[in-house]
Amino acid sequence: MEHIDIHGYLNKSANREEMFTYIFENYSQRVYNYIYYRVNSHYTAEDLMSTVFEKIMLKIDSYSEKKASFEVWLFAIARNVLNDHFRSLKRHTFFSLDIIRDLISKQPGPEEKMIANEANNKLLNCLKSLSEEERHIIALKFGANLKNVEIAEVLGTSSNNVGVMLFRIIKKLKILMEKEGYMYE
Known part of the structure; x- marks a missing residue:
């Protein structure tokens, strides 16, 4: 897996859009797969994945290569989004329509x-x-x-x-x- 030089992008603020595009193109499938393994719902995984990338965009300036590799930082954000999701489910026990959508979409x-x-x-x-x-x-x-x-x-x-x-x-x-x-x- 190719490692990204995030600092090269961060030092050139004009390339932020290019940086986010690069990050999304190179990590979105892996983030989606990670989340899907945990939630077992395509719709929920897509929603949570978008939350992860939103947080990455908001927190990219706090990333420090000295603390962790970019992938570790990114998946720590994904883990925290998942933890927040599961905490909210414990607070709000309700019947999820995502489960019905997944069942309907799995026609024999x-x-x-x-x-x-x-x-x-x-x-x-x-x-x-x-x-x-x-x-x-x-x-x-x-x-x-x-x-x-x-x-x-x-x-x-x-x-x-x-x-x-x-x-x-x-x-x-x-x-x-x-x-x-x-x-x-």
Whole structure:
């Protein structure tokens, strides 16, 4: 993954629009994937992703390369947006229309789509049985596509510890998937 020289952009205020375009084009899919792994709703993930990029635009001047890499800073913002989202859900227990939209949009299709949906549903069910921290680590690794060193910076731990945690979580997921009847090819 190519690393961006944010300071080069920040020092040239005329290029801020170009910088935000570059950041969005290079990180939006990873941020979306990270959020989607956590919320399991396309609509909510899109809304939260836009909030993340809004905060990045507002806080870009506070970014310091001395404190953390840009990716770690960006995903810390994404994590905080997710935490705010989950806190608000705990305060306001309501029926989400996003769930209905997702269900309606998943109309049965050809056999391959049904098999893929079944496998995805099994995986999502297994992910739901993980702890909040385990889901967070999986989302950082596979949704955000961060390296163990970057995940360690976000979590405030060592990269070796992240590797051990990932190994255990994936082993746990494999066992859960096998219990769900998922067959590996």
